[in-house]
Amino acid sequence: MSNALQHLFDNNRAWAERMEREQPGFFSHLAAQQNPKYLWIGCSDSRVPANQITGLEPGEVFVHRNVANVVVHSDLNALSVIQFAVDYLKVEHILVVGHYGCGGVLATLRGARVGLADNWLRHVHDVKIRHRRRLDHLSVPEQEDALCEMNVIEQVGNVALTNVIQDAWARGQKISVHGWCYGLKDGLAKDLGVSMSHPGEVMDVFRNALKRYPRGGMLSAA
Numbered sequence: 531m532s533n534a535l536q537h538l539f540d541n542n543r544a545w546a547e548r549m550e551r552e553q554p555g556f557f558s559h560l561a562a563q564q565n566p567k568y569l570w571i572g573c574s575d576s577r578v579p580a581n582q583i584t585g586l587e588p589g590e591v592f593v594h595r596n597v598a599n600v601v602v603h604s605d606l607n608a609l610s611v612i613q614f615a616v617d618y619l620k621v622e623h624i625l626v627v628g629h630y631g632c633g634g635v636l637a638t639l640r641g642a643r644v645g646l647a648d649n650w651l652r653h654v655h656d657v658k659i660r661h662r663r664r665l666d667h668l669s670v671p672e673q674e675d676a677l678c679e680m681n682v683i684e685q686v687g688n689v690a691l692t693n694v695i696q697d698a699w700a701r702g703q704k705i706s707v708h709g710w711c712y713g714l715k716d717g718l719a720k721d722l723g724v725s726m727s728h729p730g731e732v733m734d735v736f737r738n739a740l741k742r743y744p745r746g747g748m749l750s751a752a
Contacts, residue, residue, distance in 0.1 A: 566592045569615040571608070571689070572627040573599045573634070578712055580627070583719060592619060598634030598681065599626060600653045601688045613694045622704055624689055627719065628682040629712040635678050639670075657684045667746030676743055682709040683724050687736045690726045699729050709739075 549556045568591045570580040580586075580593045594611040601608050615621045628635075637644050638654045654677075658665065661680050665673050686709040689695060698705050709724040724739040726732050 560589050564589045564592070564619070566590050566615075566619060567622045568592065569594070569612065569619075569621045569624045570627060571595075571599055571601060571611075571624065571685070573597065573629055573632055575629060575632065577714055578627070578629050583627075583712060583717070592621060597647055597650055598632055598638075598654050599628050599685060600650065600681075601626065601685045601692075602653055603688065603692065609692060609694065612689065612692060616694050616698050616703070616705060620703075622706065624695075624705065624707045625710055626682055626685045626689060626707065627710045627712055628678050628685075629714060630675055630678050631714050632678050632681075635681060636674060639673055639677060654681055657681050660684075661740070661743065663745040664740070664743040679711050679722055680740070680743065682711055682722055683736065683739045685709070686722075686724050686726065687732065690729075690732045696729060 546557070566589065568584075568586070570584075570591050570593045572578055572580055572593070572595050574595045574597050580591050580595075581588065584591060592611075592615045594608060596605075596608070601612075603609070612624070615624070634647070634651050635654055636642075638651050638658055644651070657680055658677055661677075664680070665676060668676060686707050690707045695705065695707065706725055706727040708726075709722040710719045711722055712719045722739060723742075724735055726735050
């Protein structure tokens with residue numbers, strides 16, 4: 531074993547001992563089953579840990595993370611996670627959680643090259659192009675925050691339109707999709723008001739959420 535990693539094993543042992551001391555039987559109970567009510571779809575950023583942000587214990591939130599919290603219909607990894615969470619674990623809420631200062635979003639806005647991930651970030655670039663009239667008139671800091679939020683809104687719509695969610699709603703399963711944005715500077719999650727609980731409200735919720743970002747030169751959003 532590499533000495534460079536020994537402190538991680540020491541931390542792990544200390545954590546396991548503390549958990550068992552504070553909650554006797556914690557691990558035997560955890561090993562028996564996981565029964566989360568929530569699926570968290572978030573960014574890979576190491577500063578955005580799902581359990582700590584929500585105050586949930588291991589076993590209480592199912593997690594999928596990737597660069598810039600993107601959900602696209604060609605990503606079998608994300609779709610498999612969603613199907614397992616919905617069909618097998620029977621989660622009741624899917625949380626798509628972005629964060630302000632997201633490196634993937636900032637790279638997209640700035641036209642920065644990051645390598646292979648540029649291909650993945652094309653999905654965020656598509657969001658930027660689609661809503662450029664809502665972004666171009668803003669200051670740079672405002673653009674950065676707005677695109678982080680718009681990207682979440684777009685991904686919530688993508689999740690809601692997957693066949694997994696559409697089929698779940700069709701059979702009457704209770705499942706809602708929500709969009710949040712997390713603040714690295716204050717540790718607080720912001721509800722973006724883009725929750726969807728049945729197929730008939732998807733487009734209306736999506737459109738209404740985007741109305742918060744008026745197009746340039748307009749007094750109110752179109």
